[in-house]
Amino acid sequence: MVKIITKFLLGLGFAAATPVTSSAQELWKGVQYGMSEKDVVKIFPQAHHYTETMIDIHNISKTINYDFFGWKGLKLDNCxxxxxxxxxxxxxxxxxxxxxDISKHNLGCTMSIKEGLYEKYSKPNIIRTSNIFRTYIWDEKNNLRIAMLISSFPSTHTWNTTVAYSIKPKSNAESIL
Structure with a gap:
């Protein structure tokens, strides 16, 4: 399930690929929209390519290897x-x-992340809920979009949280006019 959520959020990030500003737009901690991998490594030297095997959402009896660029082990409080x-x-x-990881411990992580985002960006513009997902979206005036997806698995009392920083996509009207 976590792997499927990750694929969904990757789609959210790529959907935001429409440039909306001509000047450099910071996404997170000094990295800017449009940077190359080399530029990112100058800010985060621990970033590297790695591969993860995930379930193919079109055929769950198969797996697919996905390539990523980043790193594991960022510490946020005890998370x-x-x-x-x-x-x-x-x-x-x-x-x-x-x-x-998905664990009972992650409820504390989830609350810590949520409180930090509320403190930094105030109340989200959009909140969506379903049985196992809760999504918070902040659209900042400088076209920065922050999306927090919380997935909970009630039968096991476990949690997973993902935060994505991207550029707010242009609306259909904005792209036409």
Missing amino acids: SMTVNFNFSKRKLVSVQLSTD
């Missing part, structure tokens, strides 16, 4: 997180932070 930098046409389009 361990993975950072991934997502590129399109060799340009950075989004940054994604995810809790490293």
Whole structure:
């Protein structure tokens, strides 16, 4: 399930690949929209290519190897997180932070991340809920979009959290006019 969520959020990051500003737009901790991998490594030397095997959502009896660029082990309070930098046409389009494992301990991580985002960005513009997902979206005036996806698995009382930083996509009207 976590692997499917990661694939969904990668899609969210790539969907935001529409440039909206001509000036450099910071996404997270000094990395800017449109940077190359080399530029990202100058800021985060621990970033590297790695591969993870995930379930193919089209055929769950198969797996697919996905290549990522980032690192595991970012410490946030007592939480361990993975950072991934997502590129399109060799340009950075989004940054994604995810809790490293699904566990009961992650409820504390989830609350810590949520409180930090509320403190930094105030109340989200959009909140969506379903049986196992809760999504918070902040659209900042400078076109930065922050999306937090919390997935909970009630039968096991476990949690997973992902935060994605991207550029707010243009609306259909904005792209036409």
